[in-house]
Structure formats: C-alpha cells, structure tokens
Amino acid sequence: MLLNLLLIIVAVVVLFLAVIYVLMFVIERKRKVLTFDEEYEKERGKNYPPPYPNGWFSLGSADMVKKGEVVEVTAFGQKLAVFRGQNGIVGVLDVYCPHLNANLAGGCVKGNHLVCPFHAWEFSADGKCAHIPYTDKVPVQAVTKSWLVKENWGLILVWYHAQNEPPSWSTEGYIQELSEYKYHSKSSDILRIHLQDFAENGADFAHFHYVHNLLTVPVANKFVDVKHTVSIVFGEGEEGHTASFTDQADLVWKKSRKEIPHAGGNAVVTFYGPGFLVFRFTTKIGQMLLIKTFTPMGHLKVKMEDYVYAPKWTFPLSIKYLLGEAAAQFHDDMAIWERKNYALKPLLVKGDGPIMQMRKWYSQFYSSAKPVVSVAETTAAEINN
Ligand code: FES
Ligand SMILES: [Fe+2]
Structure with a gap:
C-alpha cells in the first residue's frame, strides 16, 4: 500500500517535471531570425562607435x-x-x-x-x-x-588594439570558481548588433519591466510577473575595465503585485572589457555560471558564444531551466537590438538608468571615441536617478 502510494507520488513528480520540460523547450520564445539588407545595414551602423573596441x-x-x-x-x-x-x-x-x-x-x-x-x-x-x-x-x-x-x-x-598598443589589463585571476564547476554545454550564434548595445542593456534599467517581464512557461505568464531590481557598479583603478551588473528577479502575482516567496533568482553579470562577461546565477533551484564571449567579425556582426558551467551536483533539469530562461530573455533583447540604431544623444528621463555612465565607461575601449557623449552632457534627469 505504502509502496503503491510512493510510486504514485514519484510518477506524479516525474510527469510534472516532464510537462515543465516540454513547456520550456517546445513553447519557448525562440530567437526571431531576421533577414538583413546589407546596404541598409551599412546605413544603420553609421552612428555607432567603431565596430572593434580594444x-x-x-x-x-x-x-x-x-x-x-x-x-x-x-x-x-x-x-x-x-x-x-x-x-x-x-x-x-x-x-x-x-x-x-x-x-x-x-x-x-x-x-x-x-x-x-x-x-x-x-x-x-x-x-x-x-x-x-x-x-x-x-x-x-x-x-x-x-x-x-x-x-x-x-x-x-x-x-x-586598433593602434597595436600592448594589453592594458590581464585576464589572469578571473573566474576562479571554474575549477570547482563542471562544464555543461556550449552554444554559438551570429548577432547583427554592435557590441556596445549589450553593455548598454545592463545600464538601461527601464527596459527590464517591458522586455524581461515574461517567464518561459507561457501559462505562468497569465498569473505571474517578473519584477527586476537592478544596479550597476563600475570598476575603478586597476579594475577600471570591469563593470558589474546585478539583477534581482523576483516573481510577483499579477493581480496583487505580492511577491511569491523563494521563487526569484539573482544574476550578477561582470564585464571584463568589451569581449567577454560572466553571468553568475544564484537561484533556489541551483547555481549556474555562463561565460559569454563576443567576437566582433565585421560591421554590426558579432559572433557570440556561451559556455555553461554549474557546481558539480546541480540537477541537470535546473540547468536546463535556467538556461532556457536566460536564452528567452536574451532573445527578447535581440529582437530589439538587431533592428535598432545608435542614439548619439539619447533623450533620457528619470528612471532610465545610468546609460551615459555606461557609455563613458565603455569609451575607454575605443582608440577614437568619436560618438561618445561626455557625462557633462548627461541630462539632469539622469543625474537625479
Ligand atoms: S609561400 Fe608563396 S604565397 Fe606563401
Ligand atoms: Fe535586456
């Protein structure tokens, strides 16, 4: 009798996990594949900073x-x-x-x-x-x-380096936890974006509510919203080439706006210069580390690779779920980035986030930083943020 009950419980749990799995990967928000008019792409890219930061x-x-x-x-x-x-x-x-x-x-x-x-x-x-x-x-x-x-x-x-200058920083000593983590998987994609748009995304606090408020499980989105609390810290001195962005994503009931306890997660994203960054996810269902690399291939053309690691005993379904969420969020961003232009003087208002500070930080990677607007030109509204 007890054995039968146990078997039924196990079967229900397995069925539940299988349903979640199917929902995540069959109905997932896939990346929209766009076709590009190469002539127009040249036009679209005119305002952007140089395509190859140092x-x-x-x-x-x-x-x-x-x-x-x-x-x-x-x-x-x-x-x-x-x-x-x-x-x-x-x-x-x-x-x-x-x-x-x-x-x-x-x-x-x-x-x-x-x-x-x-x-x-x-x-x-x-x-x-x-x-x-x-x-x-x-x-x-x-x-x-x-x-x-x-x-x-x-x-x-x-x-x-555009002028063949030697490295101004070293890659030694970063991502030390990798030795204790297990490699999980890799993925690769070609993006029709400028690298800087990825960095600006972290400083663009306002877009989180409008672009990243959905989960991968569509049914859940009828009842639940994702609430983001974001912040960014720019490295100083010898760590001046780093910037660290934190996103605390909590789940709230759509109707009451009340937080669902223990359902959220935290992502700390550290930029090590313009070429790669590390996502460190901490959630109730497990941890995951993702190294994202960007290789600028040409004008508005970037190869992106994701290398996924997790602590050795992480439940594989947890990694799949976290990866699915991260990919879906990224696809939502891509739908914007691959069609956007570069606003030389963005019309910023209170609540937009430290976009101009991010541009100033990023300008250190250009040999000729022609389109970067100085912080002095940042709107009063943004300074008040
Ligand atoms: S050896 Fe002749 S082209 Fe390289
Ligand atoms: Fe985003």
Missing part, C-alpha cells in the same frame, strides 16, 4: 584547433590563421602570406611551424618566416602579423 577577445574554444591543425577565423574584419604546433602552443597569424598572399589557413602544420600551401614557406607562432625550402636566405620582411594569444578557461583569447 580588449581581449575569444576566437573560440581551445579544442577548435588540436596539435598539428590550422583553422581560419574571421574577427575584427579580417581573416586569421589559428594553428597549434606540436609543442601545444597556439599561434594566431594574419592570414595572407607575405610572399604572394596565399591564405596560410589553407596550409598545414609541420612541427611548430605553419606551412604556406603555395610555396611552402614556414612561419613560426611569432609570425616570422623560419624557413624557405628552395633558398637559404630568408628576407627580414618575410613576416606576417602575429597576435598576442592566451589560453584561459578553455578559450583562445587574443588581444586586439
């Missing part, structure tokens, strides 16, 4: 290039050859061979050298030609640009 950027996960392999990557409006020598070290080179401009990514790896497919000149990871098989004199000009590379958190990172 900073550390991911080219992809470390396993995209194994020992002895070479791949071609598009980043910063150009092609790069990413190869891994037999010593395990990754080299990132400008793709066109200085000899007759063959594409080095079409070549092969020999030892620790990348070999051009056209006349077999060999290049080391520092970009210098190390060997020409049919002559013993290697010209000093036989060099292709090599990029500063780091492998951190399973990612291949390169330093980009």
Whole structure:
C-alpha cells in the first residue's frame, strides 16, 4: 500500500517535471531570425562607435584547433590563421602570406611551424618566416602579423588594439570558481548588433519591466510577473575595465503585485572589457555560471558564444531551466537590438538608468571615441536617478 502510494507520488513528480520540460523547450520564445539588407545595414551602423573596441577577445574554444591543425577565423574584419604546433602552443597569424598572399589557413602544420600551401614557406607562432625550402636566405620582411594569444578557461583569447598598443589589463585571476564547476554545454550564434548595445542593456534599467517581464512557461505568464531590481557598479583603478551588473528577479502575482516567496533568482553579470562577461546565477533551484564571449567579425556582426558551467551536483533539469530562461530573455533583447540604431544623444528621463555612465565607461575601449557623449552632457534627469 505504502509502496503503491510512493510510486504514485514519484510518477506524479516525474510527469510534472516532464510537462515543465516540454513547456520550456517546445513553447519557448525562440530567437526571431531576421533577414538583413546589407546596404541598409551599412546605413544603420553609421552612428555607432567603431565596430572593434580594444580588449581581449575569444576566437573560440581551445579544442577548435588540436596539435598539428590550422583553422581560419574571421574577427575584427579580417581573416586569421589559428594553428597549434606540436609543442601545444597556439599561434594566431594574419592570414595572407607575405610572399604572394596565399591564405596560410589553407596550409598545414609541420612541427611548430605553419606551412604556406603555395610555396611552402614556414612561419613560426611569432609570425616570422623560419624557413624557405628552395633558398637559404630568408628576407627580414618575410613576416606576417602575429597576435598576442592566451589560453584561459578553455578559450583562445587574443588581444586586439586598433593602434597595436600592448594589453592594458590581464585576464589572469578571473573566474576562479571554474575549477570547482563542471562544464555543461556550449552554444554559438551570429548577432547583427554592435557590441556596445549589450553593455548598454545592463545600464538601461527601464527596459527590464517591458522586455524581461515574461517567464518561459507561457501559462505562468497569465498569473505571474517578473519584477527586476537592478544596479550597476563600475570598476575603478586597476579594475577600471570591469563593470558589474546585478539583477534581482523576483516573481510577483499579477493581480496583487505580492511577491511569491523563494521563487526569484539573482544574476550578477561582470564585464571584463568589451569581449567577454560572466553571468553568475544564484537561484533556489541551483547555481549556474555562463561565460559569454563576443567576437566582433565585421560591421554590426558579432559572433557570440556561451559556455555553461554549474557546481558539480546541480540537477541537470535546473540547468536546463535556467538556461532556457536566460536564452528567452536574451532573445527578447535581440529582437530589439538587431533592428535598432545608435542614439548619439539619447533623450533620457528619470528612471532610465545610468546609460551615459555606461557609455563613458565603455569609451575607454575605443582608440577614437568619436560618438561618445561626455557625462557633462548627461541630462539632469539622469543625474537625479
Ligand atoms: S604565397 Fe606563401 S609561400 Fe608563396
Ligand atoms: Fe535586456
């Protein structure tokens, strides 16, 4: 009798979880795929700041290039050859061979050298030609640009600077909890946005109520609203390239506006320069860490990758649910960003959030920060926020 009762309870719980699962992933708010008129996109992008801010950027996960392999990557409006020598070290080179401009990514790896497919000149990871098989004199000009590379958190990172200045900050010491977390999954997407719009999103306090008030489970949205309490802190001194945004998302009953206890969650989003950020989710159903990387490929074109981690014993359905929520919220933002323009002097009012402070923080990543309006021009209403 007791066993039967237990079995019925287990069956009901499993059925309940299965229904939630189906609701989450079948009826989820999918990303709207837009088609883009490339001519118009050039027009849309005119007001935006330069497409490539300075900073550390991911080219992809470390396993995209194994020992002895070479791949071609598009980043910063150009092609790069990413190869891994037999010593395990990754080299990132400008793709066109200085000899007759063959594409080095079409070549092969020999030892620790990348070999051009056209006349077999060999290049080391520092970009210098190390060997020409049919002559013993290697010209000093036989060099292709090599990029500063780091492998951190399973990612291949390169330093980009519009004027080739050395890194002004290091990636060491961040995301230390990864060693205790378990890798869960990865996803990748191409976004037709400017990177800065993602950063401005965190400082745009007013949009949360209108864009992010829905859960992934449509039935729940009839009764429940998501209430966001948001704040942002900009790093100072040596941490000046960081900014930390906190979103406390609580669930409230639509009618009474009363909070539903223990149903909310908290996301702390830390920007490490313009190229990557970390979401740290803390909820009653579990924790999750998401590294989001942005690689600007071209004008209003960004490759975004999400790397998901969670504490070792997190219930997989919790991760799926949190991921589904995060993705749905992101898709709601994308529907705005991929069609928006850049307001050079936004008409801000009280309640809009520290958008101009975010622009000022972000302007440190541009070599020529032409469209950034100074904080002095921030409206009085915003200062009062
Ligand atoms: S073009 Fe590369 S070796 Fe000739
Ligand atoms: Fe948003």
